[in-house]
Amino acid sequence: MQRLYSMFPAGRAGAGLLILRIVVALQLPAASACCSKPAMAGWVDMLIEGLAVLLCIGILTPLLALLCGATAALCLFGQGVLSSVSPVICLVIANAIALALLGPGAYSLDAKFFGRRLIVLHEGNEQ
Template identity: 40%
Template structure:
């Protein structure tokens, strides 16, 4: 996941990405989808993944495709998953917690220590 995104922004940009994820989830939950059950279930699953920031690229691509299937009625919402796909999950997500930046520290004995999360 770290190779997909250059950074996991925090502070104001990170809060902006949280708001983008929340807005996209709200759009998915309030927009009427096709009556097929699998599409509604897949949209709900992708929205739940985005809500907590897990597998953000996969969920954003899934929503982009599902909203694209209904482009006639949801064309105005298509930039949201595309922007989230390009920007990444942000620092306030489970993706950042799991795949965020690591710092390699050298132990006092001369060996290379373990990977530690950046503090």
């Protein structure tokens, strides 16, 4: 699992990644509203809401970000006509790819579960 994450930046970079996660999570329902068909609306909406919640808390962020981008791309190609492409969908795809490449940051559950650990070894009982 360590290969999936390069590092978990904190500070301003970590806050920026947190904001990017929240922005992608908030944009995803708007993108699905552009393309929802009545036959698929129920399960697609549930999938998108679940993805948005998990992305906000930052669990398995690179995989979920790619799934968000794939969902938005499915909506994009489901429209049929690429000449009337919604800019919201393109923005979701671009932000999701950026988030997948950058990772979750220090303010996520991924950092807690998969982050680097400091192991301190104590030598015997010293008096």
